[in-house]
Amino acid sequence: MTPWDPSDQSGTEPPGPPAPEDGGALGDGARPHAVAQVVDWSAAAQIAARLAPAGPPVSRDELTDLVGGLRDAAARAVGHVLDVTRMAPSAGGTTLGDVYVVDRARWAQANTEIMASLTQDVATGLELPGGRVTRAAALAGAAEVGAVLAVLASRVLGQFDPYSASGSTGPGRLVLVAPNVLHVERALDLVPGDFRLWVCLHEQTHALQFATAPWLAEHLRTGARELLGELSASSHRLSEARLREKLRTVGGAVLRAVRGEDGFVDGLLGPDEKRRLEDVTAVMALLEGHADVAMDAVGPRTVRTVRTIRRKFEARRDGGGRFDTVLRRVLGMDAKIAQYRDGAAFVRAVERQVGRDGFNAVWAGSENLPTAREIADARAWVRRVHG
Secondary structure (H helix, E strand, O other), X not given: OEOOOHHHHOOOOOOOOOOOOOOOOOOOOOOOOHHHOOOOHHHHHHHHHHHOOOOOOEOHHHHHHHHHHHHHHHHHHHHHHHHHHOOXXXXXXXXXXXXXXXXXXXXXXXXXXXXXXHOOOOHHHOOEOOEOOOHHHHHHHHHHHHHHHHHHOOOOOEEEEOOOOOOOOOOOEEXXXXXXXXXXXXXXXXXXXXXXXXXXXXXXXXXXXXXXXXOHHHHXXXXXXXXXXXXXXHHHHOOHHHHHHHHHOHHHHHHHHHOOOOHHXXXXXXXXXXXXXXHHHHHHHXXXXXXXXXXXXXXOOOOOOXXXXXXXXXXXXXXXXXXXXXXXXXXXXXXXXXXXXXXXXXXXXXXXXXXXXXXXXXXXXXXXXXXXXXXXXXXXXXXXXXX
């Protein structure tokens, strides 16, 4: 048995990010200008890579099987997701972009690229009376983001990035974190082929969401940038001492914002902005909950052990010792888990009232997205959208 080594993936690691471009799309590898970095993103990626554990030991044969199995599962998941959701890509759209099988360090790097792009327009607003964000503050943010990403990198199974434009088969890329998939299937004693397909069903549902609603990616990007812009604008209302305090933890603030959490707005955003953040969070709950429903809807004819996987996976989400419980709260993972469950409950409640095709009206336009109140009251969404 040998330690995890990304070089053993036979070229499955995604290529390096494209050359920086001014005003690049979210997730396309663009980097903010050095004069106004709210976080030193390059340092954050290096810190995360250094701190993230390598993953479970594997033999070369096991690694080859794992990588091939994940790629196969990603391809097979597409047809099943189309069947169970009854959704269809928009004209000229595709449901399968490039698939990358990565290690933990590469996943962390990809996420620093996404956050760097999100904060390009925000950094210049975070100014102190004596000048812009200091190098020390940018490095402090890098340390905080890097440490958090290092922990998350050992927990995330997969991620769909709808903003990457470098794919050869269409926009968006599916990233599967191989050591984490292997760790979970070993720890929970799951059937590897079933679990890998189950994970890919969730992520390919996300791919289909953005292919069916091509306006969705820009809608989310605009909402995220506006919220981060409010964080920037609000800095001018703070005293110098208070602003310096915020800058010391700006890395965590940005990270929580990107993850759709609301802890970073305390003392910064007013009631209107908080309500806007709640609505962005509601959309994230919709997307995650819908993907959770789809991955279970395939049934045992497709994933023979699907009920066992769900039971063990939910127990894992809720379990852990005291340290793990505290860690989940610090990282905002409890809020993320609640997001999955609230969104899934909304989807199931809507489908009970108007069926799956009636639910799919949610992808017709941004005006049909549920609000935070409607996520908790599916009948209110049905009344508004279906009359």
